[in-house]
Amino acid sequence: xxxxxxxxxxxxxxxxxxxxxxxxxxxxxxxxxxxxxxxxxxxxxxxxxxxxxxxxxxxxxxxxxxxxxxxxxxxxxxxxxxxxxxxxxxxxxxxxxxxxxxxxxxxxxxxxxxxxxxxxxxxxxxxxxxxxxxxxxxxxxxxxxxxxxxxxxxxxxxxxxxxxxxxxxxxxxxxxxxxxxxxxxxxxxxxxxxxxxxxxxxxxx
Amino acid sequence: xxxxxxxxxxxxxxxxxxxxxxxxxxxxxxxxxxxxxxxxxxxxxxxxxxxxxxxxxxxxxxxxxxxxxxxxxxxxxxxxxxxxxxxxxxxxxxxxxxxxxxxxxxxxxxxxxxxxxxxxxxxxxxxxxxxxxxxxxxxxxxxxxxxxxxxxxxxxxxxxxxxxxxxxxxxxxxxxxxxxxxxxxxxxxxxxxxxxxxxxxxxxx
DNA sequence: GTCTATAGACGGATAGAC
DNA sequence: GTCTATCCGTCTATAGAC
Numbered sequence: 001x002x003x004x005x006x007x008x009x010x011x012x013x014x015x016x017x018x019x020x021x022x023x024x025x026x027x028x029x030x031x032x033x034x035x036x037x038x039x040x041x042x043x044x045x046x047x048x049x050x051x052x053x054x055x056x057x058x059x060x061x062x063x064x065x066x067x068x069x070x071x072x073x074x075x076x077x078x079x080x081x082x083x084x085x086x087x088x089x090x091x092x093x094x095x096x097x098x099x100x101x102x103x104x105x106x107x108x109x110x111x112x113x114x115x116x117x118x119x120x121x122x123x124x125x126x127x128x129x130x131x132x133x134x135x136x137x138x139x140x141x142x143x144x145x146x147x148x149x150x151x152x153x154x155x156x157x158x159x160x161x162x163x164x165x166x167x168x169x170x171x172x173x174x175x176x177x178x179x180x181x182x183x184x185x186x187x188x189x190x191x192x193x194x195x196x197x198x199x200x201x202x203x204x205x
Numbered sequence: 206x207x208x209x210x211x212x213x214x215x216x217x218x219x220x221x222x223x224x225x226x227x228x229x230x231x232x233x234x235x236x237x238x239x240x241x242x243x244x245x246x247x248x249x250x251x252x253x254x255x256x257x258x259x260x261x262x263x264x265x266x267x268x269x270x271x272x273x274x275x276x277x278x279x280x281x282x283x284x285x286x287x288x289x290x291x292x293x294x295x296x297x298x299x300x301x302x303x304x305x306x307x308x309x310x311x312x313x314x315x316x317x318x319x320x321x322x323x324x325x326x327x328x329x330x331x332x333x334x335x336x337x338x339x340x341x342x343x344x345x346x347x348x349x350x351x352x353x354x355x356x357x358x359x360x361x362x363x364x365x366x367x368x369x370x371x372x373x374x375x376x377x378x379x380x381x382x383x384x385x386x387x388x389x390x391x392x393x394x395x396x397x398x399x400x401x402x403x404x405x406x407x408x409x410x
Numbered sequence: 411g412t413c414t415a416t417a418g419a420c421g422g423a424t425a426g427a428c
Numbered sequence: 429g430t431c432t433a434t435c436c437g438t439c440t441a442t443a444g445a446c
Binding site for chain 2: 028029031032033034108112114115116117118122125126129130133150152153155156157158159160162163167168170171174177178179189190192196197200201
């Protein structure tokens with residue numbers, strides 16, 4: 001019964017512009033602190049026009065968050081039991097750090113959602129996330145069994161990787177304030193530090 | 206000219222109740238996402254009565270944040286050059302972890318403020334915080350010079366301590382979701398993991 | 411000190427012209 | 429598809445009775 005409603009180029013472009021603007025605003029003020037007006041202004045659209053593309057403020061937020069966890073976990077999925085243990089883990093750390101450098105707004109959006117109790121994604125956290133982490137934790141334990149890395153609590157190992165890498169996106173302001181004017185890009189230093197940290201943590205004694 | 210206006214017991218109690226309620230709300234929703242109504246309801250007061258004690262929403266927020274950074278840094282101030290290097294640092298890690306366990310709301314309030322660009326405390330970050338960290342970084346470098354700990358980037362060492370310990374407060378929901386029902390208190394595990402991590406990072410090779 | 415009532419601004423969302 | 433105008437609910441904050 002429905003006519004074909006092809007998504008025009010202008011529609012796609014506007015939706016993308018809106019989502020980018022919304023990422024700006026939501027990642028900095030959280031869901032409740034953001035206003036549709038701010039998003040519309042950032043996107044260069046009128047408020048009613050924005051609401052023509054996304055019927056409600058919540059729709060925009062959900063569109064951003066949906067799939068973000070998935071993207072966020074891609075580097076972890078890439079960790080293979082067949083590889084060399086330490087390089088596999090260090091590569092994971094590095095990819096996560098690159099994501100913090102290249103997608104800091106996504107990281108902050110996620111942080112905001114978790115800090116506020118993850119009302120929208122808690123089921124995914126205890127579902128898909130937990131399964132994936134349990135699976136990869138098994139690999140860590142296996143490697144420890146084989147004596148190829150030091151034995152560590154695998155879940156807390158992952159917590160520490162997430163925490164340390166995302167810190168450089170989420171707490172960017174503080175990092176730059178503490179390092180001062182002399183350092184205009186903290187990431188090279190961070191990469192060296194984190195590589196050292198996890199190498200010392202995981203090298204068998 | 207002014208009469209003495211003694212702060213009555215009931216005033217003190219109400220102010221404390223309000224600040225506690227505000228900490229609940231602000232730490233979970235951020236400044237913009239919080240409403241005075243929610244704070245008043247949590248405190249068990251009417252909105253106008255709450256505004257009798259604090260004239261504006263901002264006043265409450267500032268009262269909470271003011272001094273929080275100071276309290277947060279007390280454990281770092283306690284780090285003494287005269288002590289044994291590794292135990293001094295591990296004691297700092299432990300105190301920070303205890304603060305995350307005992308004052309998670311304060312940690313989240315702080316995290317919210319930083320993520321949102323630290324509009325209220327950026328000057329303190331690049332002032333008092335930076336000075337203190339620079340001073341303590343010198344101690345770390347000194348210890349490394351003397352061969353008593355491994356050489357590490359001292360600023361990033363502090364970043365990693367903050368990041369790892371505060372993670373257990375700020376990302377509590379995620380930590381619990383990943384660990385599952387079997388673990389009802391992540392902190393004992395966290396303490397063991399972090400002690401191991403920093404011991405391996407800092408023990409001279 | 412605490413309340414009810416309400417002012418006045420701003421929020422999300424809609425109507426309807428073009 | 430995009431706009432102006434506007435509805436209506438909620439927000440911060442105040443007035444004024446008790």
